[in-house]
Amino acid sequence: MKQDLPPPYTALTRHPMMPRTSHDEAARFNFLTLFNRYVSGTLGAGNKLAYETRVLPAFRAEHGRDPEHRYEIRDAMNRDPFHRMWSALKRNSMEMRHMNGRQTVLRQLDELDAQARQFNEHSGLLELDASIAQPVYQTCVDIHCQPGGYHTEERPGDVTVGANYDVGLFATVGGALGALNDGGGQALVAWAKANKPDWQPERILDIGCTVGHNAVPIAQGFPDAEVIAIDTAGPTLRYAAARAAGLGVKNIKFVQANGEDLSRYPDNHFDWVQTTMFLHELSATAMPNILREAHRVLKPGGLILHVEQPQYGPDMPLFEQFMRDWDAFNNNEPFWSAMHGVELEDVMADCGFSHAEQFVVGVRAVVDPTIFPPSPEGEAEDYGRAAVWNAYGAWKAAPAQELAA
Amino acid sequence: MTEGIDWIARSGARAKGRRPAFFEEPALDRLYSLTLALAAELSATRERLDTVERLLAAGGSLNREDIENFAPDRAAGDERGEATRAYSARIMRGFQQEVEAMEQPDPPIMDWVEKLSVS
Numbered sequence: 473m474k475q476d477l478p479p480p481y482t483a484l485t486r487h488p489m490m491p492r493t494s495h496d497e498a499a500r501f502n503f504l505t506l507f508n509r510y511v512s513g514t515l516g517a518g519n520k521l522a523y524e525t526r527v528l529p530a531f532r533a534e535h536g537r538d539p540e541h542r543y544e545i546r547d548a549m550n551r552d553p554f555h556r557m558w559s560a561l562k563r564n565s566m567e568m569r570h571m572n573g574r575q576t577v578l579r580q581l582d583e584l585d586a587q588a589r590q591f592n593e594h595s596g597l598l599e600l601d602a603s604i605a606q607p608v609y610q611t612c613v614d615i616h617c618q619p620g621g622y623h624t625e626e627r628p629g630d631v632t633v634g635a636n637y638d639v640g641l642f643a644t645v646g647g648a649l650g651a652l653n654d655g656g657g658q659a660l661v662a663w664a665k666a667n668k669p670d671w672q673p674e675r676i677l678d679i680g681c682t683v684g685h686n687a688v689p690i691a692q693g694f695p696d697a698e699v700i701a702i703d704t705a706g707p708t709l710r711y712a713a714a715r716a717a718g719l720g721v722k723n724i725k726f727v728q729a730n731g732e733d734l735s736r737y738p739d740n741h742f743d744w745v746q747t748t749m750f751l752h753e754l755s756a757t758a759m760p761n762i763l764r765e766a767h768r769v770l771k772p773g774g775l776i777l778h779v780e781q782p783q784y785g786p787d788m789p790l791f792e793q794f795m796r797d798w799d800a801f802n803n804n805e806p807f808w809s810a811m812h813g814v815e816l817e818d819v820m821a822d823c824g825f826s827h828a829e830q831f832v833v834g835v836r837a838v839v840d841p842t843i844f845p846p847s848p849e850g851e852a853e854d855y856g857r858a859a860v861w862n863a864y865g866a867w868k869a870a871p872a873q874e875l876a877a
Numbered sequence: 878m879t880e881g882i883d884w885i886a887r888s889g890a891r892a893k894g895r896r897p898a899f900f901e902e903p904a905l906d907r908l909y910s911l912t913l914a915l916a917a918e919l920s921a922t923r924e925r926l927d928t929v930e931r932l933l934a935a936g937g938s939l940n941r942e943d944i945e946n947f948a949p950d951r952a953a954g955d956e957r958g959e960a961t962r963a964y965s966a967r968i969m970r971g972f973q974q975e976v977e978a979m980e981q982p983d984p985p986i987m988d989w990v991e992k993l994s995v996s
C-alpha cells in the first residue's frame with residue numbers, strides 16, 4: 473500500500489445493512505476521497521499563502537494592527553479570490569457526497585427498509601419513542617449538508633438518512649476511519665484497556681450515537697457490558713440497530729432519547745458515559761444540560777469521555793482557528809465555532825466534574841494498517857475532519873468518605 | 878427500483894440551511910457545481926474502463942455482474958488510486974499553479990519585456 477493513497481472504496485466491510493454500491497457509485501466515492509485530499513493538501517496550502525502574502529498585509533494597512541479574532545480573519549479571507557474558489561470546491565465536494573450517497577440508498581430503499589425491519593423485529597436492539605421532540609439545533613439546518621439531517625424520513629419507517637451517513641462517510645474522512653468506520657471507538661477501547669487493565673464496566677451510555685460507528689466497537693470490546701446508545705433521531709437509530717444486529721452484536725440497545733433529559737435512568741447508574749464527535753452539534757444551552765445529566769447518571773469512580781476535534785484555546789494560532797472554523801459557516805455546523813471556542817474544562821467543571829477529576833488525551837483512529845493508511849496531519853490535515861482527536865474526560869471522584877468518629 | 882418514491886428526484890434534495898454564495902456572479906457558483914460533477918463522472922467512467930480492461934485481460938470475456946462487483950486487490954487498488962490522483966492533478970492544474978504562483982510570485986511580464994528591450 474502506498475502511504476499517501478487512501479484505499480479503494482471497496483475496502484469497506486460490506487456488513488449486511490450496508491447499501492450495495494454499483495461500480496460507478498463506488499468509483500464516484502473514490503474520486504471524492506482523492507479529490508478531498510487534494511483540496512485539503514495541495515490546494516489547502518494556498519489559503520495560508522493568500523493570507524500571508526496579501527490578506528494580512530491588507531488588513532494591517534487598513535486597521536494598523538493584526539487581527540484579534542478568527543472572525544476578523546474570516547471576514548478578510550472571504551473577500552480573497554483564492555479562498556472563495558477553495559471554499560466552493562470543498563462545499564461542492566460535500567454536496568456531491570450526499571447526492572451520490574442518496575442515489576445509492578434511495579434506488580434500493582425497498583430492500584434496505586425490509587432488511588432493517590427484519591433485523592429490528594427480531595433483535596430487540598431498538599427502542600423508539602415517538603414522543604421525543606427533535607431539538608431546534610437539529611432542525612434549524614441540516615447539519616453538514618446532509619439532506620434531511622439525522623431525523624427526516626423519506627417515508628414512514630425508512631432508514632434513508634442513516635444509510636446515507638454510513639455509505640458516504642468514507643469519502644469525507646479519506647478512508648481514515650477503517651473498514652467499518654469504527655477506528656475512533658476501537659481507539660477508545662484500546663485506551664481504556666491500557667489505562668485501567670482490570671476495569672469491567674457493566675453499564676455504558678453513548679449519547680448521540682448516530683449509526684453506532686463508535687458505540688458498537690465499545691460493545692464489542694467489552695462484551696460483558698450492556699451498552700445503551702441514545703439518539704434523538706429515529707430514522708438514524710433504525711439503521712443503527714439493524715447495522716449492529718447485522719454485525720452480530722447483542723450487548724447494545726439503541727434507544728430514542730434526548731441527552732438533555734435522562735430521567736429514565738437513575739443517579740449513579742452508568743460506569744462510562746461516552747460522546748463522540750457530538751458536543752459540537754448542540755447549542756450553548758443544550759451542552760451544559762447534557763453534561764449535567766451525564767454527571768448525574770455516572771457512578772462515582774466512573775468515566776466520562778468526549779471525543780472531539782481539538783478545542784481552540786489561547787495557544788492555537790488565529791489562522792488555524794479560522795481554518796478549523798470553516799465547517800461552521802460553509803457546511804451547516806452552526807454550533808461548531810462557539811463550542812470549540814469555549815474552555816470545555818470550565819464548562820465541565822460547572823456541570824459537576826471538578827478540574828482535579830479531568831484529563832485530556834489524544835486519540836488516533838485504530839485501523840488495519842495493511843489496508844488503511846494513517847490520516848494526514850500537519851499542513852496536509854483536513855482541518856476538522858482528521859482522524860486524530862482529543863478526548864476530554866474525567867473519572868468521577870467517589871464522594872468524600874465520612875471520617876469515622 | 879424503489880416503490881412510491883421518485884428516487885432520482887429525491888436524491889437531489891438540498892440540505893436545509895442557506896447556501897453561501899462564494900462568488901459575486903451566481904452563474905459561477907452554478908458552473909463550479911456543474912464542472913465538478915462532470916469531473917467526477919469522467920473519473921468514474923475512466924475507472925470503469927480500467928475495470929473492463931482488467932477483466933478482459935484476466936478472463937477474455939465480460940459480464941455486467943463482474944463489472945459491478947469488481948473489487949481491486951491491493952496492487953490494482955493502488956494503481957487505480959494513483960491514476961485518479963494524476964487525473965485530479967490534471968483537471969485541477971489551474972488552481973494548483975495559482976498556489977505555486979503565490980509561493981513564488983512573478984512580476985508582470987511587461988517588466989521583463991521592458992527590461993530586455995533596453996540595451
Ligand SMILES: C[S@@+](CC[C@H](N)C(=O)[O-])C[C@H]1O[C@@H](n2cnc3c(N)ncnc32)[C@H](O)[C@@H]1O
Pocket residue numbers: 607610622679680681682683684685686687702703704705708729730731732747748749750753754758
Ligand atoms: C455527529 S453525530 C455523532 C456521531 C456518533 N457519536 C459517532 O460516533 O459516529 C451527532 C448525533 O447526535 C444526535 N443528537 C443531537 N442532539 C441530541 C440530543 N440532545 N440527545 C441525543 N442525541 C442527539 C444527532 O441526532 C446525531 O445523530
